[in-house]
Amino acid sequence: MRIDGTKKTKRVLGLAAAFAVILGACGGGDDAAEAPTVTDAEEVELTSSDGGILAAVQERGVLRCGVSGAAVAFSFTAADGSMNGIDADYCRAVAAAVLGDATAVEFVSLTAAERFTAVQTGSIDVLMRNSTWTQSRDTDVGMDFGPTTYFDGQQLMARAADGFTTSSQVSDVDGAVVCTNAGTTTETNISELASVLGIKITLTTFEDYDQVTEAFIAGTCDVITTDGSGLVGRKSVQEPSKGAWVIFPATPFSKEPLGPVYAQNDSQWADVVNWTVYATFIADEYGVGSDEVSAAAAGDFGPEMVRLMGGEGELQTVMGLSATAFADVITQVGNYQQIWDRNLTPVGLVREGSANALWNKGGLLYAPPAR
Template structure:
């Protein structure tokens, strides 16, 4: 029986270990996705993206099962241990890019307890758009360093999907994508920074949840990237499923939905693990690199980003399980409708522009647009005055940054260091679920 699973959350994956016959076929990606009782789910050789087949549990090869937990510490991730001779080769591994972040071995702070969620602060009394215009730039909160989303290049330029979204909002407001200042914020300080006015916009791979939207009074503009949570471990362990993490030390960033989802997953599956929490991402990655934990959990996009930035990406494996849904999107403080609508419709404009074929070259040209592209730009212009934006604001945005597809491809796609498929982030009419409300 063949089942189709969305490619964006399941491919590319870098572990292999299932033989679907008694013959010496090439090993294929597998996992016990329905728990230890099986069946084994294997990648279809020559199949399309996300195409898998289920087979009897007994055909799962034993060779790639977890070895002695003490035999292959995660220090192998730092290049200290060679993969076992019988470990299967990886598939769909992202190409190794220039190293953006260096993982160092060193002491980490003691594990911390999850921080309580910050209480909602009152929205600024003055309109955010006015504040931004008087300042002359947008203060955009981004990740301190996540390849593909927001990372500081050696040139001093911030690169990534989130960084480009910040530029898109600046192009809408100022007709100049350069009028943005990037403010790196840690996970545990991002919401306070937003609601205190330290930043105007948070574009930092943040999951949209009901508690954040309602209880904390935040305003999510939509979904910039559909993600899901997974696990990273040393490829030398030969693990093919998160079901095999029992008895191991798992690192996670404290005070995040990642920590909560992981705890729920292990409890639901009856798996006993030793959880170690760290106050920020760097300390967690340092702990993983130094062997203080055997695996760690995070959004799959972040796991692929981490792996691409490691000195030896092939020595790390992202396990197949996707244990949560993580709609990541830009956020503003609640209470300022005009500002939230500007951010929301900038995101919708990027997605709609891809749908109608309005790309950067066309938008930047001097010629008249035709068909749906013109209809989109004219529709956006009709509401420009109420948002306090210039009439050609959407054309300015696309001319500065390109549409959603162009931004995705440059930062996350096959030609980028991460080499990721669009998967479920493809447009709704191209097999994905990326969708934006109409603008005419």
């Protein structure tokens, strides 16, 4: 095909234009969608460079809180779209303390794989995602752990018809088919314990816990294992008849302390998160719930509660919070018992006698004094 000069020029230009369109679409597709109308000159400062996370959250007016979004009783999306659970409530508590508004939370649903990266890169302010506090995680670059809000531990669940009772021991499952979900520490824990006890178990793993439970119901598994809170939840909803399934041993065979995680080396922010958690413990200790806050601030529950509820002194203001920060937490979210009743009681978890009772009731929940 012969083309004369002008036609060739035309074609060159035409194709150049076509490619300009392509490039424009490549660049423009995203720019058009989200190009900020601020000029480059009036650029937003990176807020975390000065003043820390606390200042950044107060500036932003909303707390970015990392949760699981798919962990029953801890953080799950209810049918009306709201995020519920004990982890979600602790996000609200921190928001109430920092911003005075428990609803000023942006929940970020994270998978197990991406949760710690989100803390380290600062894309979330605090992580409340049923994460176990371990030595390696704590010493890992970029993150610190706060006070434990829920003491969990691995247990086993089996059928009562197979002769298991609540007083059964791990050594009783000798020769059984034990199922759990793949790639978790539960898998390592049970096989380590089995070799220590010298029992022989057949370990079968599934992709997720729904499949584990289905296999248990179908009879493929004799025993299933995961954290106690998970087993109780499954038992309360999926048990075919009352008392058909039993959970044992009474004392879990692993320690899984779950609590908040935040960025390393920001003591001010760490203090805010830690003391928000402690405030819910102390209020529980004194029996101060959402309805008793004003009475507590007036002195009906003693001087420590007066200080904590902002009645006198400046314990909260030196932290960079308002004097009534923790009063807001208790009013809007509640004390530990109220948070428990709202989230963990419905799935059948009992607080009395567990590690999650207060220190003066035989449990492990202990807060330093507020003075």
